[in-house]
Amino acid sequence: MALDTSRPGRRSSEVPFGGRTRILAIGGGKGGVGKSFVAANLSYTLARAGYRVVAVDADLEGPNLHTCLGVRNTRVGLADFVAGREDDLGKLLLETPEHGLQLIAGTYANLDQPQPGHLRRVEFLRGLRQLDTDFVLIDLGAGSQAATLDYFLVADEGLMVLQPEPTSVENAYAFLRAAFYRRLRLAVLGQDVRSLIREAVDQRNELGIRSPLDLLREIESLDPVEGRRLVEIMSQFRPRIIINDVERKEDIKLGFAVASVCRKYFGFEAEYLGYVNHDESVRKSVMQGRPLVDYRESSDAASYIKRIAHKLVQSMTETSSSGVQS
Numbered sequence: 001m002a003l004d005t006s007r008p009g010r011r012s013s014e015v016p017f018g019g020r021t022r023i024l025a026i027g028g029g030k031g032g033v034g035k036s037f038v039a040a041n042l043s044y045t046l047a048r049a050g051y052r053v054v055a056v057d058a059d060l061e062g063p064n065l066h067t068c069l070g071v072r073n074t075r076v077g078l079a080d081f082v083a084g085r086e087d088d089l090g091k092l093l094l095e096t097p098e099h100g101l102q103l104i105a106g107t108y109a110n111l112d113q114p115q116p117g118h119l120r121r122v123e124f125l126r127g128l129r130q131l132d133t134d135f136v137l138i139d140l141g142a143g144s145q146a147a148t149l150d151y152f153l154v155a156d157e158g159l160m161v162l163q164p165e166p167t168s169v170e171n172a173y174a175f176l177r178a179a180f181y182r183r184l185r186l187a188v189l190g191q192d193v194r195s196l197i198r199e200a201v202d203q204r205n206e207l208g209i210r211s212p213l214d215l216l217r218e219i220e221s222l223d224p225v226e227g228r229r230l231v232e233i234m235s236q237f238r239p240r241i242i243i244n245d246v247e248r249k250e251d252i253k254l255g256f257a258v259a260s261v262c263r264k265y266f267g268f269e270a271e272y273l274g275y276v277n278h279d280e281s282v283r284k285s286v287m288q289g290r291p292l293v294d295y296r297e298s299s300d301a302a303s304y305i306k307r308i309a310h311k312l313v314q315s316m317t318e319t320s321s322s323g324v325q326s
């Protein structure tokens with residue numbers, strides 16, 4: 001089952017997700033695993049299905065979402081917001097060739113200080129929620145910088161893109177671990193628990209805390225009430241997994257293995273959203289400045305992207321209709 005992408009343009013009778021802008025962040029820890037490819041193609045697919053979409057390039061040190069979406073003239077972008085030249089994100093929107101799909105580009109950053117400071121990040125995320133759109137998709141850079149982790153944590157859905165390679169899997173776990181600890185630190189109230197976490201983030205700590213799950217247990221024995229509160233908060237941390245560049249049948253199973261490690265080691269659920277196969281046309285589509293779902297609409301890779309988009313929309317529709325707010 002896939003989204004109906006044959007009728008572009010907004011269906012006027014629909015106000016999706018109770019009129020609330022849904023934010024999706026696409027990360028993965030490692031460079032070159034296909035984050036921008038997934039971000040561009042999901043954005044395009046959602047726009048073709050009739051949703052209004054804003055794709056945001058938050059990879060200010062290596063921006064290329066504009067290229068994937070065929071936008072040549074990036075006269076304004078996120079760098080203007082970071083530098084304080086523009087406070088209104090709505091004024092940074094660029095049109096793409098696809099109706100209903102706009103872009104906030106990541107080009108022309110100040111390379112001495114590309115990332116926004118904490119306060120500016122908060123303003124940025126608030127500004128994104130206020131955009132008059134159905135979806136915001138944030139293409140994250142590689143690594144575990146504070147800004148990258150914050151966007152991933154604040155999003156309604158954090159999507160992890162992995163390649164079936166040990167290095168990619170390693171970096172994905174490192175990213176998830178960093179995100180988990182950052183989320184926990186933001187939630188903690190007491191000083192004792194705070195210093196326990198400070199010790200635990202050193203992977204060679206002398207307390208013997210080796211995993212986030214160990215840490216939560218340790219917190220529970222130190223302060224049961226606070227421990228239970230944090231377990232509850234951390235259970236809402238539910239990254240989704242996408243395996244990209246699949247070439248062999250065994251690669252497909254990786255998503256289940258990662259989800260299982262997340263459950264056993266981290267103590268949280270990570271849903272396996274789907275996979276996308278390796279397709280030589282991807283590079284050609286980038287050279288053409290067209291997402292693969294447009295350039296090779298009937299390819300397997302395009303149908304897998306559509307399937308992922310469909311699953312996302314379905315789960316978000318269920319969430320908003322059950323009144324659950326994240």
Ligand SMILES: Nc1ncnc2c1ncn2[C@@H]1O[C@H](COP(=O)(O)OP(=O)(O)OP(=O)(O)O)[C@@H](O)[C@H]1O
Pocket residue numbers: 028030031032033034035036037038059062140141142244245246276277278279280282283286301
């Ligand atoms: N499923 C695929 N099949 C074939 N090539 C792919 C696939 N996905 C991505 N690629 C290619 O892999 C390269 C890296 O992809 P992409 O730029 O999306 O990665 P990234 O994770 O965003 O990298 P970075 O961390 O540098 O931003 C690109 O050349 C892209 O065309």
Ligand SMILES: [Mg+2]
Pocket residue numbers: 035036037059064139140141
């Ligand atoms: Mg990228």
